[in-house]
Amino acid sequence: MTTTLGTASADPGEIDTGRLEVGETRDGSPFGLPVAVVNGAKSGKTLYMQAVSDGDELNGVGVVRRVVPQLDPAELSGTILIVGIVNYHAFQVAEHRNPIDDTKMNRAYPGNAAGTSSERIAAATFEAATRADLILDLHQGSTSRMIDEVRVRCGTRHRLHGECLELAKVFGCGYILDQKGPDGQLARAAPDEGIPTVDPELGGAVGWDETSVRKGVEGVFNVLRYYDFLEGQRDPDPQTRAKGFEQFGAPAGGLVDLKPDLGDRVSAGETLFTVTTPFGEPKQTVTADSDGILWRSRRLPQVATGEYVCSVATDIDEY
Template sequence: MITLGTARAPPGEADTGRLEVGETRDGSPVRLPVAVINGASDGKTLYMQAVSDGDELNGLGVVSRVVPRIDPATLSGAVLVVGIVNYFGFQVAEHRNPIDDRKMNRGYPGDPEGTTSERIAHATFQTAKEADLVLDLHQGSTSRMINETRVRCGLRHHLHGDCLELAKVFGCGHVLDIKGPDGQLARAGPDQGVPTIDPELGGCVGWDEESIRYGVEGVFNVLRYYGFLDGDVDVEPQTRARGFDQYGSPAGGLVRFETDLGERVSVGDTLFEVTDVFGSRKARVTADESGVFWRTRRLPQVAAGEYVCSVGTNVDTY
C-alpha cells in the first residue's frame, strides 16, 4: 500500500485524495489535491508536482492529462503527484503566496513550524525526498518563453550528470543549466540525492496547449526511459544555455521585437526597438552576446529600465 495524504493505493491501483498542509485564516484545513498510482510490479518512484507558482497553470494541464492515461496495471513502480502546491496563490491567480508574500519555490526543504509557504514546502518535500526522480512543473509565469527544462543543482554538484540526463530525456529541446537560487526544489532535491529538474513549459496567461503537449510527452518520455512503462524513447540532442542575459528598456514607450523566440542571435543583432506612441523610434537594443532568444515580456508598453527580454548564452549541444 502506498499513501500520500488521504490517497491510498495497493499494487495495481490508483487513488486521489488530499494532503493537509495547514489552516486558512478561518481555521479551515488546507488540503492539496494529490494522486497515487501504484504499479502492479515493483520499480522506481517518480514524484511530480505543479503550480508551485499560483499563476503557472501549464503544469496543472500536464497533470490533468497524464494521470488518467497511466494504467497502474502496466506500471512498474509508483507515480506520486501533488497537482496544486501553491494553494493560496492558485485561488487568486497570483504568482506568490498572498498569505505570506512568499514565492513558494524559494522555501524548500521547508519548515513544519514556518510560514504557510514553508509549511507547504515541508509537507511536499517529505514525499519528494523519498522518490527516485522528481519533476517540478513550471512555466515562465505569464511572460512569453520557449519551452525548456532547467537543471538548477549547479555544474559541480555530484548529481549534475543525473539531472542533466533527466532533462535530456524530458526533451523540451532547450535546457537552461545554471545553478538556481536557494530554496528551489530543483536545488533541494539533488542535495537529498534525488535527481530533480524544473521543466519550464512556455509562458502564458491561463494555459497553452502546445506547451502542455511538450510536458505530457516529457513525462511519458521519463516514464518509459526509466522503466516505469514499456516502450522506447528517442533521446534527442538538446540546446543548452549556461548563461542568461536579461535586457531592460533604455526608454519608456512601446516595444517592437525584431527577433522571434527560439531564434539564434549574434553579437550586435537587434533584439528590440522602443518607439513613442506615434511610432517614432526612441531606442534600439542589440545583443551583447551570441545565444538563443529565450524570453520576453508580454505587454508592449514599457517604462525606462523595465525588463524586456532574455537571451540564453554560452550555448552548446549535448
C-alpha cells in the first residue's frame, strides 16, 4: 500500500522525501517541514521519528541524516515516517523557541490546527505521529552539557508506562530519566493516544557532537531490530534509571569550577562545584544534597548569583 506524508509518497519497497506544508512565512510564501517516508517491502509496524522540535537542538537531525541513507526498504518490514525539522522558524535563526510566537514547541502538543504558529505545527506533526505504533522524539540538552539519556515522560501511573520504559531501554543510551514531563510534550501527549513514546536527549552541545549523534543512530537501529522492522533482534542492555533531579544554582557570582564529571556518581555532602573570583579566590562551595549522578551542567563557567549550574539525578536503580 502506498504511504504518504505531506508530498512524500512511497510504494512498498520505496523511499521518498518531500514537505509537509503547515503555513506561510511573513512574506506570504508557503513553507513546509522536510519529511521522509520509508515504506518497507514487507508489512509490519509503523515508527514515527522527529527531530529539532527545539530549533537549536541539532543532534536529532544529525541522527536522521545518517539513518535514512542506511535504510534499505527492500529489507524493511513496516513503515518509518520522519519529520526531519519540526521547529521550522527557530531552526532558520538557530534559536530554541519559535520566534513567530515565542513558544517552546515541545510544550504545544497535541496542538491546534487553527491556533498559533507552534500549535499548527504541533497539530500537523501530531497527526502524523499518531499514525504510528511507536514514536521517537529526538532532542538534546540545547546548550547545556549533558549525558546521553532517554526520557520517559508519561508518568509511572500511566497505562503505557511499562511500554514506554521498554522502548527507552531498547533505545539503549545507557541512562533513562523516568519522570513525568510537563504538559504539552509529545512524549506526554502521544501515550494518551495509546502510542509508546520516548524522548531521547542526545547529549548537549552548540551545534552537534559526533558521540551523541552516533549513539542516536545506534539507538534508532536498536529499536528497528527489537520491534522487527529489521532482522537481527538482540536483547537490550541494562540501563541506569533515575526518577528525579536536584538542581543547583550559584550562591554567588563569579567563575564555576565543577568537580565531578558528567556521569560520575556523587555522594551526599560531596563537593559539586566552587565559585571563585577571576583571580581564583574561593567564594562559595556547593555540595550534593543526596546520593546520585551528575547528569547535566552549564557549558560556560561564568555565573551570576542564582544562575543554574548543574543537576544531580537521584533515586537511581538499574533497569
